[in-house]
Amino acid sequence: MPKDSFLGNTGLCGGPLGLCPGESAPTPAGSPESQPGAGGAADVGGGKKKKLSGGAIAGIAIGSVFGVLLLLALLFFLCRKRSSAPRSAAAVEKGRELGMGPMDVEPKGQNGSAGGHNSVAAAVAVPTAAAAAAAATATAAAKTGGSTGSKKLIFFGPMAVAPPFDLEDLLRASAEVLGKGAFGTAYKAVMENGSAVAVKRLKDVDLPEPEFRERIAAIGAVQHELVVPLRAYYFSKDEKLLVYDYMSMGSLSALLHGNRASGRTPLDWETRSAVALAAARGVAHIHSTGPTASHGNIKSSNVLLTKNYEARVSDHGLPTLVGPSFSPTRVSGYRAPEVTDIRRVSQKADVYSFGVLLLELLTGKAPTHAVVNEEGLDLPRWVQSVVREEWTAEVFDQELLRYQNVEEEMVQLLQLAIDCSAQHPDRRPAMSEVATRIDEIRRSSLGDRQVADSAEGDEPSL
Incomplete structure (x- = not known):
């Protein structure tokens, strides 16, 4: 606007009317004005200021929120995939095996068929956060060798020379409950190659590892055609498993x-x-x-x-x-x-x-x-x-x-x-x-x- 448009306004200054008291020099023409709070302040050189509209600001805000949500969704998807993928392989096997209490499943009938469709490692779910933490700790111990001995099956007799399967094979096997006794629960475990063994999960065993190994060695040393031989055992702080030959006709x-x-x-x-x-x-x-x-x-x-x-x-x-x-x-x-x-x-x-x-x-x-x-x-x-x-x-x-x-x-x-x-x-x-x-x-x-x-x-x- 020309300065004639502002005549009659006593004390008005700035812009085309001249410098106000305290101003040193006018703002160069064409430079952007940055007066805060002036919703539509004028440009020094007479040009109009370029500003963001309300719609543009709203669009930027909505886009930012959408981007953050998309990033969070992607992270959540990756975490879910990472935690569920190992469940079909070694993570379930080692995670459940060594800290979890595998195979604690109730039979739903005289033949214990309820366990027939479960793997040995996944026959029971980890019920609490504490148990899950124990499983994670045990898995880490398995990878590093642990402080309580090697995390593997120890075989007796002829099988000690050339073990026919290892711990991971056993934990991948399907599990079927055979019965529960005073010393633990017995399971039929069918390997991927079709061979079957009987696995007893001991309970109420709190012996130190050296003493346990000494006593179990005496049991494994008994090899006779009329005695079901102890083929192997597994020891960890939370789990003790014994592996026997499977007898098809039962007891x-x-x-x-x-x-x-x-x-x-x-x-x-x-x-x-x-x-x-x-x-x-x-x-x-x-x-x-x-x-x-x-x-x-x-x-x-x-x-x-x-x-x-x-x-x-x-x-x-x-x-x-x-x-x-x-x-x-x-x-x-x-x-x-x-x-x-x-x-x-x-x-x-x-x-x-x-x-x-x-x-x-x-x-x-x-x-x-x-x-x-x-x-x-x-x-x-x-x-x-x-x-x-x-x-x-x-x-x-x-x-x-x-x-x-x-x-x-x-x-x-x-x-x-x-x-x-x-x-x-x-x-x-x-x-x-x-x-x-x-x-x-x-x-x-x-x-x-x-x-x-x-x-x-x-x-x-x-």
Whole structure:
């Protein structure tokens, strides 16, 4: 605007009207004006000031916000991808394995099929932030070697020379719950090549690593055809895993007591007596490895069967691995009366437990039941009370009464079982003697049956 436009305004100065008091020189024409707060101040040279419109400012603000959100979304996506990708490979395997408590999954049925679609490492999720932190710490320890020894499977026997699989192979295997016992949970683990092993995850084991390794070495040293061998073990602060051969037919307990409804195929006498002999020889071998060597937990669920119904003794020596705070949740009907500490089971106490196992084979009754009859007696005392009344026939399992020419063999084995389950340890025979007597009973009865069959075949036909 020309200065004539501002005439009549007393005291007005600046711009075309001349310098105001205190001004030294006019602003050069064409330079940008930067007066704060003057929404539309004039330009010195008479040109118009270039300014940002409200729409441009809003656009810049919205664009900046959108850019920040896009950056955050990209970072979130990358973090998600980074945390989920290893779940199918080594991160799940090592993260869950070494700090996490792998495989703690509840069976949803008698065959434990709930675990069949889980890997060994991912059979249980880490439930808390603390557990997740422990898993991360353990994974780091695995990469660096850790302070508690190498993070790998330690093999025994022939497998120690050329291990057929390693820890990562085991942790990638599918896991199926086989059962839970006093010392931990057992799983069937199927490798990617189709081979199967049994894995026991120990609980209540708080031994220092050197002591654990010493005791587990004594267990692994027992290599016998009638004893399920300990193939390998894994030790860390939070996890102790034992690897055994997998027995496809399961346990004697399951075959004796499972599904006794109509249509069941009973366990015949020949199989039962063969199982008794094999188990006796297996326990006798364990006893032969040292004067204080014992199984410590003889029961029908620890007698496993192969496809040909051949018996193998399993889980020997596990009581030596638990700490002083260990306390079984259930009272076992197999335990000798003098045993007060399950960690210190003598060979004579093993004989008592084996005697109860023989009674279980003969009667078909599970001794783990606190009461086997209305009088509240345990299995050995109930059998003795029936025998004293000369009602011996009532002792035997009804499924055995269908077999001919085995009564004498059953009675002799019953007497041996009573001797083994005597209340006083000194009255019990040694395990080697038990195995010999079972073998003699079987040979004698087999000879008698062969003579009887031959006699029937020689009868003249009419």
